[in-house]
Amino acid sequence: MVDGLTMNNSGVSEPEPETMESIMEQIDSVNIHRGSVVEGTVVDAREDGWLVDVGYKCEGFLPRREWSHRAIVEKVGEPQVGDRIRVQVTNVGQGEEAQLNLSRWRCEFDERWNALEEKLAQSDVIEVEGIRKVKGGLIVDCCGLEGFIPISHLAEEGRGINPANLVGKTFPVKLVEKDRRKRRLVLSRRSILDEEMASLREEFYANVHEGDILEGEVSSITSFGVFVNLGAMEGLVHITELSWQRGAKAKDLVQKGDKVKVKVIGIDRENNRVSLSLKQAQEDPWVGVTSRWTVGQRTKGVVTNLADFGAFVEIEPGVEGLIHIGDLSWSRVKHPKEVLKKGQEVEVVILEVDGDRRRIGLGLKQLNDPWANVSEKYSKDQVVTVKVVRLADFGAFVEIEDGVEGLIHISQLSRQRVEKPSDVLREGQEVQAKILEVNPSEKRIRLSLRALEEPTGEERHEERREERRRRPAREDHGHSRQQGYVQQQEEFSFTIGDHLNLNR
Template identity: 75%
Template sequence: MVDELIREGSEAYEPETETMESIMEQFDSVDIHRGKVVEGTIVDAREDGWLVDVGYKCEGFLPRREWTHRVLVETVGEPQVGDRVRVQVTNVGQGEDAQLSLSRWRCEFDERWTNLEEKLAESEILQVQGIRKVKGGLIVDCCGIEGFIPISHLAEEGRGINPSRLLEQAFPVKMIEKDRRKRRLVLSRRSMLEEELSSLREDFYANVHEGDVLEGDVSSITSFGVFVNLGALEGLVHISELSWQRNAKARDLVNKGDHVKVKVIGIDRETNRISLSIKQTLDDPWFTVHERWQKDARTEGTVTNLTDFGAFVEIEPGVEGLVHIGDLSWSRIKHPREVLKKGQKIDVVVLDVDTDRKRISLGFKQLHDPWRDVEERYGKDQMVNVKVVRLADFGAFVELEEGVEGLIHISQLSRQRVDKPQDVLQEGQEVEARILEVNPAERRIRLSLRPQSEEPAEEPRRRDDDRKKRRSDGDHGSSSPKNYFPQEEASVTIGDFLKFNQ
């Protein structure tokens, strides 16, 4: 009886065993299908991916290539065993070799794209951040998805910008194109800037007029001028309006980023062009030039230009004077470039100041007079090497040094009678001559080719012949050089020769 009661009690408390069929029925009841987003735990890591327990009858496999995608802006690293992850089911296998395929980046992309669509529904303006510079534009972070801004849409039309300036910078943009299937976003910053600038331009044109003085920053420097950013617009300061100084280079006057004061000298609303001037905000140096420069003042200047009639020399910024070709050298020159070159620094003397016509006459040769102290270099009976520069009927003009010329009278060319200097000398010929007289007051030097010890054998007869010839020429009223300048030795200067030719 007791045994029966014990047997009945044990049967009453025996636990119900769980079969394999019941377990499989429980997993089959879990709703797992392609495209579903589930959360699971990393249970194993492999070289090509991870095994994830998502509560299904088998672990799902998350390939390493499905962890993230280049279109996503990621800040998280790869998972470790035990980490919880959200994944999307990409395939559900059947049969004995059934395997659950998973992907993380696909569900991340779908969620971020949905977030993007919601923001676009609220406003057409999106906030993005520059990530990296690429060929042709800039890659930005737009709601966790990489978007592309073409370089032509980074700045307003007609202006360029370095994409590197926008890296790590947040700024507003508008959508140009979006394609979910191709996972492509094309954005524009230019449209935002143009709308903002359009409003600023209207305010600018309403409040700014020609003659107003404004302040701005130098945005770029070119060979023809400087662009100044005025906020709503950029204006051009032409190189001629940079400074009162002529032929000045823009890069020598301003640097990019400089804060400058400018005067508005032109407004063209149709083309949105503003002409500016920096020099007109400064005092014209010619207004006070008479206070600084008077006649006979000496200074150093820079040769700025060479012309056929002389050389322009800048004696202070914005003030130039002219050295006429006749004031460049004591010797004859055909062009100023024979004496000076552009950019050369020279000493000059002020000859005349005309403030009404903004002209200053300068002298160069006056400070380099070769006749100064000529008596210290040349003396009577001194033998010198000279060069024949011109021949006349009455003698030969010779050059002792640059700017210093003398005359060898025809009577001093030889012991014998000479009818024409060409019979003895030729232009360009170099000879040794003896100085007869030095007269610095009249800028005159007389020379001779005859040795000092020799006396002309036919001198008396020659003088008689000269007197008869002068009387004969006087009777006929001749005005030839032989009549004007007697054959006998006389004091003939270069000035006498020029007067005779006139």
């Protein structure tokens, strides 16, 4: 052998056959130690892992748990026999039972973390991609590593967002916290958005003033109003500024995502709040109301609200009038709900129009006046059946027919002295009364119970005396004597029945 070569019969040199010693020397020359990153070939697949030939004196074992890690965004599948893979040596055994332990995810993690560090050294803003929604926030792909964005850091301050809306989307973030040992990455999208919004707000405040009409998009609907996205910031349309119509509901007027025109009615720069109005961006329905509605005009409307003092009726969109409780019915009404109900369509007559004060007075009872032909149905001395509707200190109000009431004065309740009307009558009682006066122009009828009672003997005697006093005196003396004689007879025409009635 010369320099490791041998000569065959033909005189050609051949390499010296490898011996076990030469193979061991080659293996020992490979620099394998804990932490080394080497490339090898998968030579066998087992249930608990893979055998990998990395050029060492024994094959390395890669457990399945060392293939990947939750901190890594995995984009490749498990290896097959014959695949070339890069691994990190985690343990090098010695002796006859020496074993080489390997890990793939550890070298992957180190490489990706180093790449992240390099990017952060160049800029504090990095691009990430949303992976999945988790409790409390969003998991993102940051340089192949999983990072976490708390839900409070997903949107600008004061606004909420559904983390699921960012899954699959790429967006910039800033680093909040990183811990290599704990493999922890916490990021923030809000800090970038806040900076962008601060710049946009400054531009907004410089160009927008109260009274401006802007176009925006309905971003959310609440019980107290509607939020409208104006681009640089959101403004609130309070429920009272939604419509000129009373009691209008937000969900009946707009939907989320609708494009709307709004008027700026307030700017609070200190608290970053903008107050908006939908109705003021539209024409005011009260403008020109006096030219459209006149006293005495009849129309139809819808009852929008009932109050103790009356009923509100919308006679055109955004224009309401009030039917005072006294104009609901000719009969006594304790509450408007006795006559009307909310949502009911009614015919009304215009009683008053005040455009400056935005008031329209309406009447319901004026459509049918029961006093119109009272003088034709009722006359003096007519006896009618009435119903007591209420009692007062000075007398009793009685209903002659629907909408027509009369008064029985306390002095006309009885021929006897009456201290209070409740001593004689009670509400709801039906009695007969005699009409003393009918006055349709003043809507007044006076009645009497006393006129239907029989007078006592003393009362008849007093009536006769009163009648004689009213007789005219005659100059004829003879006639006077005769008259005196007759008068004397009349004064003593007092019967036993009169005496009994008087004692009684």
